[in-house]
Amino acid sequence: MTVSNETVFTPEDLAAVEEIRKRYPTAQAALMGVLHLYTRRFGPITEKAIRHVAELLGLTPEDVLSVVTFYEMYHRPPARWNILVCTNVSCRLCGAGMVLETLRDVLGIGPGETTPDGLFAVQEAECLGSCGTAPMLSVNEEYHERLTPDAIRALIERLKPASPPDAWGGGSR
Ligand code: FES
The missing domain is CATH 1.10.10 (Arc Repressor Mutant, subunit A)
Structure with a gap:
């Protein structure tokens, strides 16, 4: 390179x-x-x-x-956890709407928004190349696939306590 x-x-x-x-x-x-x-x-x-x-x-x-x-x-400055929700065809057919609804329910934000503490940002994305395991999202570069509402809630809970706003400083995971 x-x-x-x-x-x-x-x-x-x-x-x-x-x-x-x-x-x-x-x-x-x-x-x-x-x-x-x-x-x-x-x-x-x-x-x-x-x-x-x-x-x-x-x-x-x-x-x-x-x-x-x-x-x-x-x-804009990145959140600690930048969530990309694939809303392309396969993911849309398999529940991308559910993913966005669950995130809104848990985080109180929708696509294009960031939580007030700067921890989470949600964005819709085009195909992320994981169509066979739809619906999916990525958090920073980590993929989470075959999502269910429970899996999404567990994921957010896992990320929250590990990332106090004053501890991340915009660095890598
Ligand atoms: S359509 Fe969602 S990963 Fe391809």
Whole structure:
């Protein structure tokens, strides 16, 4: 992986980028995972970040910009736990609506919103490449699949006590 002198990722970050890239058949498909990593490390995506991520993945800046402008979450400081709910066809047919309803019930927020304590943000996403285990969501880069209301409630409960607002500081998990 060739990286320009604009590199701001640490070697550990670059290894994480490689891991994300390996999980997907194309660089375009890996883009959201890398953007999440970037926002967790450095906050909202800037023009420099767009160029940097494009170079890391071998995409054009326009490829990255189109995703960044589509998703509001890349324009604000990230929450500790950034939840992406896939609402593409397979997940929609298998219960993406239930996932969003359960999250609203548990967290009191819907897509595009962040809890007042900054712990959780919810966003709808296009296919995350896990259609066979729908419905699914990701928390940062971790996938949670074949979701039920109970599984979602248990997941949120597990994340809450482990992440007091003054302890996360926007760093990686
Ligand atoms: S449709 Fe949800 S992961 Fe593909």
